[in-house]
Amino acid sequence: MPREYVPILTLLALAGGFGLLTLAATFLFGKRRPTARKAAAYECGIIPQTSARGRFSVKFFLVAILFIVFDVETIFLYPWAVAFRDLGLYGFVVMLPFMGLLAASLVYEWKRGALEWD
Amino acid sequence: MELAFFYLFAAGIVGASLLMVTRANVIHAALLLVLAFLFMAGLFVLAGAEFLAGVQILIYAGGIMVLYLFSIMLMNVGVAVRLRQWHRQSVLALAAAVLLGAEVWAVLGRGGYPGAKAWGWGLGQTPGNVEALGEVLYTKFLFPFEVASILLLAAMIGAIVLAKREITR
Numbered sequence: 079m080p081r082e083y084v085p086i087l088t089l090l091a092l093a094g095g096f097g098l099l100t101l102a103a104t105f106l107f108g109k110r111r112p113t114a115r116k117a118a119a120y121e122c123g124i125i126p127q128t129s130a131r132g133r134f135s136v137k138f139f140l141v142a143i144l145f146i147v148f149d150v151e152t153i154f155l156y157p158w159a160v161a162f163r164d165l166g167l168y169g170f171v172v173m174l175p176f177m178g179l180l181a182a183s184l185v186y187e188w189k190r191g192a193l194e195w196d
Numbered sequence: 197m198e199l200a201f202f203y204l205f206a207a208g209i210v211g212a213s214l215l216m217v218t219r220a221n222v223i224h225a226a227l228l229l230v231l232a233f234l235f236m237a238g239l240f241v242l243a244g245a246e247f248l249a250g251v252q253i254l255i256y257a258g259g260i261m262v263l264y265l266f267s268i269m270l271m272n273v274g275v276a277v278r279l280r281q282w283h284r285q286s287v288l289a290l291a292a293a294v295l296l297g298a299e300v301w302a303v304l305g306r307g308g309y310p311g312a313k314a315w316g317w318g319l320g321q322t323p324g325n326v327e328a329l330g331e332v333l334y335t336k337f338l339f340p341f342e343v344a345s346i347l348l349l350a351a352m353i354g355a356i357v358l359a360k361r362e363i364t365r
Binding site: 083134136139141144145147149150151152158160162165168169175179180183190191192 | 247255259270349356
């Protein structure tokens with residue numbers, strides 16, 4: 079077990095423990111007098127108009143795909159940034175076509191109006 | 197200690213996956229899939245593949261799950277819950293799963309996948325995983341890396357062509 083992960087594990091345990099403890103404490107010690115309004119999903123927020131189980135527009139799907147494309151792009155940038163000092167100028171030149179093509183795809187996306195919510 | 201964590205993560209993956217495929221509500225199944233992904237990231241950390249663990253959380257638990265949830269929300273989930281959850285291919289699927297499991301067992305029993313040793317790096321001995329990956333990816337595997345950008349471009353154009361009706365000026 080890599081020792082550096084002990085702080086992350088501690089944080090996870092603390093965060094999970096806090097959530098569980100809060101839930102358990104309110105479950106055990108809290109009084110329950112539910113009313114229809116209290117049981118609503120957003121008790122002190124906007125009043126729900128319809129069920130949230132309706133069908134969503136396909137536009138959300140497009141946004142998700144565009145998000146993933148650039149998400150994957152950033153993933154490729156991480157090891158590049160870490161190894162950049164060793165790769166030097168070569169690393170810079172090698173990255174140019176990759177970034178260039180993705181910049182071109184961003185321009186295409188923009189021109190095509192895929193970023194508009196029409 | 198390490199072994200205990202391995203079994204914890206492995207049990208988490210198996211448990212979350214079993215719960216996932218038995219849920220009638222697809223949204224619950226999707227959330228259980230996130231849990232399985234997180235446990236998988238834990239396994240990657242144990243194997244010394246920190247970069248993969250990060251990718252697992254960023255891309256799978258983050259990006260892919262957003263995509264899954266959006267595509268679930270495009271469907272009519274209320275109807276899907278009331279559909280029959282089993283069909284006649286389940287026996288066939290179980291047989292295929294057992295067969296695949298036996299194959300994996302056979303390969304691992306003979307000392308693992310041969311390609312894994314070709315690198316000469318033992319698990320967990322890599323000189324700072326992300327760094328090592330960066331040095332190899334942009335030199336030895338430069339061509340696949342550049343091809344990946346074309347693949348990303350194709351994915352994006354495909355999505356726009358499919359989901360956008362006409363060119364809006």
